[in-house]
Amino acid sequence: MINKVTLVGRLGKDPEVRHFDNNSSVCNFTIATSESYTDKEGQRVEQTEWHNLAIWRKGLVDVAEKYLKKGHLLYVEGKLRTRSWDDKDGNKRYTTEVVVDSFKMLEKRESSSNNPGEGQNFSKAPEPISNQSTSQDSSSAKVENESDDLPF
Template sequence: MKALINSVRLMGRLGMDPEMKLFDNNRKLARTSLATNEVRRTGSGEKVTDAQWHNLVLWGNNAEIAEKYLKKGKEIAVEGRLTTRSFTDREGRKHFVTEIVVNELLMITKKEQEEKELAAEAV
């Protein structure tokens, strides 16, 4: 049960290219967003899709993978843990941010789709 404490698993599409940051000790950080979609039906039978946005934080090797391979729109699955941090903006207001620190990353985009994307980039 210990492995279940603060464990998050999500699958969705990236909402932006990763933003990279390099620290003095050559440690890399990548930040991006992930959209997960839930499809449901209304009382009248109409199909509705609800999107939830999640902030992802990737460190070290995962950040390097993100920098090389992840682009907006790519479908991925992640496993990680929830963290909450706070910061004060320039106007003195305190903000709270919930993020998922990614432990494992799986790229789901199919090979055929990836080949089409590479061909489109080459043009």
């Protein structure tokens, strides 16, 4: 079975990073994707979807915290995860988010022209599958240049 998400969109706001006592951290952010179509009256309609994303890998969290900013165009690969919690009133709440495996910043921006991360792919290093996300080994971000692999 496959659980893979690929998105290209713009960050809606600067990422929020939270650090925990067990030396782990998470980076949460949203990106907007848009698609357009023509309605019955011949008018072009743009539909925007907002997606919640989370990065749990230490190396990727560090890169995201340092380089990602509101408005950046981002290519993201990950998987869908649904988690639940009890709110302050005791009600069970659910949310579905994309857990990011890798991302690539797609454009150079004037304000970040000295940004060495532009156009580079950041992904996690391969590691064994574990059910305990808080005890996983913190791997550093791997930077890859895949332009030689493109068929065009």
